[in-house]
Amino acid sequence: MSAESLELFSYWRSSAAYRVRIGLNLKDLPYDITPVHLVRDGGQQHSEGYAALNPQELVPTLRHGEQVLHQSMAILEYLDEVFGGPSLLPDDAAGRARVRALAQLVACDIHPLNNLRVMQFFSDTWNVPQVEREDWTRHWIQLGFEAMERMLVESVETGRFCHGDTPTLADCCLVPQLYNARRFNVDLGPYPTLVRIEAACMALPAFEAAKPENQPDAV
Structure with a gap:
């Protein structure tokens, strides 16, 4: 699958989003960041638009084409299974x-x-x-x-x-x-x-x- 449409909903200081940014970078995948400020405006993750994208109202969310993925660990394993590049998990x-x-x-x-x-x-x-x-x-x-x-x-x-x-x-x-x-x-x-x-x-x-x-x- 193409990586051209990867969009990461992220907050700069979120450690869960930080994990996913590392994984994307290790696999040399191009992606766009859409910031979701977790404090401003009462927390932008609670907005109606973002809650429709992620019912947990948490970051990160990764959108890959029509796929919308939640939870940093699941996202990282998805990247490993779908894309090439260095694996984030050992062979054995x-x-x-x-x-x-x-x-x-x-x-x-x-x-x-x-x-x-x-x-x-x-x-x-x-x-x-x-x-x-x-x-x-x-x-x-x-x-x-x-x-x-x-x-x-x-x-x-x-x-x-x-x-x-x-x-x-x-x-x-x-x-x-x-x-x-x-x-x-x-x-x-x-x-x-x-x-x-x-x-x-x-x-x-x-x-x-x-x-x-x-x-x-x-x-």
């Missing part, structure tokens, strides 16, 4: 399972507990003070990073990147979560393997181009 079943486990550690266990709508609920519904919201965020990031560091250190499959010497789905998830960790002043000293892998990733143009501050809607 055990390797694919390991990469998915590392990726889902971030996407399923860390990120959902500290994303914007959780923080807004704490603030707007329960009146949780900011200092406590930030403590919550750091707690879950640190807990996940502790496990991920061990999983990487203890596996012979870990190479320059999370799995071997080419970036995978796991690296697409790790880098944005480290970006979030710095936003919340998480001490990364206990996670040298994560930081080392991040440095290897950021040396690649695909990761550099996907950075939040390099997006057209960055403010």
